[in-house]
Amino acid sequence: MSRKNKKNKSARPDQSNRPVGKRNYNSLKQVTPRNERQEDYLTAIENNTVTISCGPAGSGKTYLAVYEAACHHWSKKDTGIERIIITRPAVEAGGEKLGFLPGQLEDKMDPYMRPIYDSLYDIIGIDETKMKLERGYIEIAPIAFMRGRTFNDAFILVDEAQNATLEQLKMVMTRIGENCKLVLNGDASQSDLRSSGLPILMKVLKDVDDIALINFGKKDIVRSEVVISVVDAFERYENGKN
Secondary structure, X not given: OEOOOOOOOOOOOOOOOOOOOOOOOOOOOOOOOOOHHHHHHHHHHHHOOEEEEEOOOOOOXXXXXXXXXXXXXXXXXXXXXXXXXXXXXXXXXXXXXHHHOOOOHHXXXXXXXXXXXXXXXXXXXXXXXXXXXXXXXXXXXXHHHHOOOOEOOEEEEEOOHHHOOXXXXXXXXXXXXXXXXXXXXXXXXXOOOOOOOHHHHHHHOOOOOOEEEEEOOHHHXXXXXXXXXXXHHHHHHHOOOO
């Protein structure tokens, strides 16, 4: 794990001393970290502009990032975070791409973003999520739609980042304007893309200030015991130890 202290580069109040985990927002589900790595992850998001996490499925990367995004937006009087931007590569197992799915953009994105919606519904609630989407406080779009934009006062979440190329990840990172948080999540072992940019990105940025790198391991999985067993079995297989 690599973690850097955030430098205060704007007039926004310093949020580095805000408590990690449980906060008193009546309309949000109360969430607390379930292990030390999750606590490190939440602290990293609080204290850095950019946080990149990599690790196995079931370790809470996406859920906690959505929770942090909601907390920052709900406390926007302190944080200045006006919007939540959520994106991910529109690539799935078997190479299925966004353009081959029927319907408008929202319909096309729905199957890719279902895990995000599930987290939003659980943390914020279905009605509140729909209202925030309709009013533009939450925006969901594929990575390709990020090009040429600049985000200010926004919390940006890039999910399934292992399915993005290095060029795409660089493009997203250079969209950051004033007073932003950017969280990139991924699992390098589950890439549906031959040329995943996530491992390279983490190497390139490992010593850059205001960027935190969090590596989740098998022991950090909180979804279920069977997920741990599945991950362990595939690790043995891929390492030729079965």
